[in-house]
Amino acid sequence: MNAKKLAGEKALEYVKDGMVLGLGTGSTVYWTILGLGELVIKGLNIKGVATSKATEDLALKAGIPLVDISDVYEIDVTIDGADEVNPDLDLIKGGGGALLREKMVASVSRKLVIVADESKYSAHLGKFPLPVEVVPFGWQTTMKQISAKGCEPKLRMKNGIPMPTDNGNYILDCPFDKIEYPAALAFSLNMMPGVVETGLFVKMADTVILAGTSGEIQVKESAASTR
Numbered sequence: 001m002n003a004k005k006l007a008g009e010k011a012l013e014y015v016k017d018g019m020v021l022g023l024g025t026g027s028t029v030y031w032t033i034l035g036l037g038e039l040v041i042k043g044l045n046i047k048g049v050a051t052s053k054a055t056e057d058l059a060l061k062a063g064i065p066l067v068d069i070s071d072v073y074e075i076d077v078t079i080d081g082a083d084e085v086n087p088d089l090d091l092i093k094g095g096g097g098a099l100l101r102e103k104m105v106a107s108v109s110r111k112l113v114i115v116a117d118e119s120k121y122s123a124h125l126g127k128f129p130l131p132v133e134v135v136p137f138g139w140q141t142t143m144k145q146i147s148a149k150g151c152e153p154k155l156r157m158k159n160g161i162p163m164p165t166d167n168g169n170y171i172l173d174c175p176f177d178k179i180e181y182p183a184a185l186a187f188s189l190n191m192m193p194g195v196v197e198t199g200l201f202v203k204m205a206d207t208v209i210l211a212g213t214s215g216e217i218q219v220k221e222s223a224a225s226t227r
């Protein structure tokens with residue numbers, strides 16, 4: 001069975017008529033967006049806020065009406081994917097480079113629902129290299145500052161050039177291996193002037209839906225979400 005499809009479609013249970021929805025990015029939330037499109041055709045009245053240009057294109061093709069983040073006071077529910085989830089439901093995100101807009105959208109959402117296949121669940125964050133969005137100016141300097149925190153960052157490339165994010169920045173992929181204190185690491189990285197944002201989402205997820213290839217679905221609820 002397609003675990004991503006199972007998880008993505010399960011999240012449709014959190015959607016109600018009249019909601020403003022944050023639409024995440026990636027191959028798991030792809031299924032949520034297709035499902036939402038079908039519900040819209042059947043008469044569901046929702047508005048979406050896209051977290052990337054790719055999601056904007058997909059949502060428009062699916063027939064979902066979109067609004068800009070600046071045009072809403074708050075978002076009812078955001079549904080998004082993750083690259084890694086720990087038992088506290090802290091996350092690593094940004095494998096697709098959308099972490100900044102995803103975090104901005106999540107920060108104004110009353111509820112953040114994460115959809116993932118069960119391989120993303122891990123006792124410690126860090127197996128997946130942490131994406132950090134940095135400004136192009138002096139990116140090598142920022143990279144040195146991040147190295148001092150105990151990893152060897154790699155500049156993300158695409159077609160032979162640094163991959164630009166939707167915001168015109170670069171991504172440094174930072175293999176920390178094992179992140180003991182996600183909040184402390186996020187804070188220290190965010191203190192660096194060249195860092196725009198990190199893919200660490202600490203105490204942001206309210207619900208995580210994990211699906212396996214044999215069809216089982218686990219729904220984990222956070223006791224510690226700070227939003």
Ligand SMILES: O=C[C@H](O)[C@H](O)[C@H](O)COP(=O)(O)O
Nearest residue numbers: 026027081094095096097098
């Ligand atoms: O930048 C991308 C996002 O954070 C994605 O939500 C994350 O990489 C998970 O993507 P996928 O569902 O394709 O594994």
